[in-house]
Amino acid sequence: MDVARLVELNAAYVRAIDNEKFEQWPKLFADPCLYKVTTAENVAKGYESGIMYADSRAMLEDRVSALREANIYERQRYRHVVGLPMVLNRKNGAASVETPFLIVRIMGDGTMALFATGCYHDKVATDGTGALKFVERIVVCDGARFDTLVAIPL
Amino acid sequence: MDVARLVELNAAYVRAIDNEKFEQWPKLFADPCLYKVTTAENVAKGYESGIMYADSRAMLEDRVSALREANIYERQRYRHVVGLPMVLNRKNGAASVETPFLIVRIMGDGTMALFATGCYHDKVATDGTGALKFVERIVVCDGARFDTLVAIPL
Amino acid sequence: MDVARLVELNAAYVRAIDNEKFEQWPKLFADPCLYKVTTAENVAKGYESGIMYADSRAMLEDRVSALREANIYERQRYRHVVGLPMVLNRKNGAASVETPFLIVRIMGDGTMALFATGCYHDKVATDGTGALKFVERIVVCDGARFDTLVAIPL
Numbered sequence: 001m002d003v004a005r006l007v008e009l010n011a012a013y014v015r016a017i018d019n020e021k022f023e024q025w026p027k028l029f030a031d032p033c034l035y036k037v038t039t040a041e042n043v044a045k046g047y048e049s050g051i052m053y054a055d056s057r058a059m060l061e062d063r064v065s066a067l068r069e070a071n072i073y074e075r076q077r078y079r080h081v082v083g084l085p086m087v088l089n090r091k092n093g094a095a096s097v098e099t100p101f102l103i104v105r106i107m108g109d110g111t112m113a114l115f116a117t118g119c120y121h122d123k124v125a126t127d128g129t130g131a132l133k134f135v136e137r138i139v140v141c142d143g144a145r146f147d148t149l150v151a152i153p154l
Numbered sequence: 155m156d157v158a159r160l161v162e163l164n165a166a167y168v169r170a171i172d173n174e175k176f177e178q179w180p181k182l183f184a185d186p187c188l189y190k191v192t193t194a195e196n197v198a199k200g201y202e203s204g205i206m207y208a209d210s211r212a213m214l215e216d217r218v219s220a221l222r223e224a225n226i227y228e229r230q231r232y233r234h235v236v237g238l239p240m241v242l243n244r245k246n247g248a249a250s251v252e253t254p255f256l257i258v259r260i261m262g263d264g265t266m267a268l269f270a271t272g273c274y275h276d277k278v279a280t281d282g283t284g285a286l287k288f289v290e291r292i293v294v295c296d297g298a299r300f301d302t303l304v305a306i307p308l
Numbered sequence: 309m310d311v312a313r314l315v316e317l318n319a320a321y322v323r324a325i326d327n328e329k330f331e332q333w334p335k336l337f338a339d340p341c342l343y344k345v346t347t348a349e350n351v352a353k354g355y356e357s358g359i360m361y362a363d364s365r366a367m368l369e370d371r372v373s374a375l376r377e378a379n380i381y382e383r384q385r386y387r388h389v390v391g392l393p394m395v396l397n398r399k400n401g402a403a404s405v406e407t408p409f410l411i412v413r414i415m416g417d418g419t420m421a422l423f424a425t426g427c428y429h430d431k432v433a434t435d436g437t438g439a440l441k442f443v444e445r446i447v448v449c450d451g452a453r454f455d456t457l458v459a460i461p462l
Contacts, residue, residue: 011240079271081237083389086319110297112268114420117387143418165394233425235391264451266422
């Protein structure tokens with residue numbers, strides 16, 4: 001599992017969201033998996049629960065369906081800029097990785113604003129076909145506007 | 155064409171612009187080439203025309219000359235942060251690549267603002283000397299302040 | 309010294325700062341070393357002095373101690389997003405590298421603001437154990453709020 005493959009996986013992840021091809025997003029996860037959105041403050045305090053939680057691909061797909069029905073995403077666009085991945089350890093073909101992110105929200109009139117920053121805490125592993133997947137992706141936000149966070153995957 | 159070489163090409167691109175060494179910028183393109191600035195909205199609607207267009211290195215050089223004469227760039231600085239490149243396909247030594255970007259504008263008094271976000275839609279290939287060049291770079295902006303966009307290459 | 313190792317070094321650097329594990333920060337430097345914070349304007353004018361200066365690991369450690377005592381960092385968090393590194397030249401196992409950065413500051417109430425942008429001008433080399441270290445890291449800020457810059461390493 002080299003850095004080039006991590007770059008590829010993360011690039012596919014943000015591309016699915018920013019191009020609003022949300023249906024591709026669950027496919028980047030293992031099944032079962034863990035996807036959770038939380039805050040640095042909650043992590044520091046040891047709180048387990050998050051703002052968003054899914055532990056299977058079906059749950060991720062449900063979320064995409066809800067998003068499509070709500071049509072909320074059409075009011076604005078998002079742009080992820082993902083930093084350099086840091087591999088913390090590798091074990092039995094799986095790796096723990098931390099990757100910083102920054103998300104900008106672009107409104108219909110072109111106004112841009114910082115939407116969220118934080119760090120992805122990931123466990124990644126190859127599946128049966130050799131493709132790299134997220135076994136876990138914990139989205140640890142530094143600070144965020146949680147009223148709107150439900151709208152799109154982070 | 156591995157990720158490391160794409161990283162190198164993109165790093166050279168943003169360095170030329172952010173360090174105001176604009177004369178280096180056209181050299182990163184093939185000749186003929188295609189350089190176009192447009193918006194995600196225009197792309198979605200199928201509009202072909204863009205805000206800026208050049209199809210040869212000479213046109214890119216003209217743009218740099220105009221910029222130097224106008225001296226507009228001296229009033230502010232720009233900082234590109236380029237995300238992870240995603241190779242969509244490779245064919246006959248050429249590759250289609252998408253790379254997200256974020257540009258911050260820094261005014262003379264130190265004030266910083268988000269200037270533009272978007273995604274580079276590129277075709278890259280090696281030239282006769284083996285150097286990697288942009289055959290196409292379509293700059294697809296999420297949203298942007300187009301009054302000032304003429305000032306510098308994106 | 310390939311790009312993957314530069315990515316790793318930079319990822320460790322920003323992780324130490326953004327996770328407030330400041331004690332890990334000096335260990336990423338050679339000893340003696342050069343760490344300096346300055347501005348693009350000062351560099352253009354040929355000014356040698358910077359806002360912050362250290363030429364040994366002990367000086368970097370002093371800075372961390374001062375920071376810990378002041379507890380200033382607790383009031384806010386920072387998030388670095390580092391761009392793609394550009395290797396300018398390699399000589400005798402050392403490399404000159406430029407790497408753009410963007411730092412967001414996140415206040416206790418979740419408000420986010422651009423804090424600083426700029427470019428790291430580095431000399432990196434492997435030490436006796438084969439680990440990659442910063443022999444020099446000149447932090448060239450495009451613009452920044454220098455009242456608060458003393459608080460954390462950039």
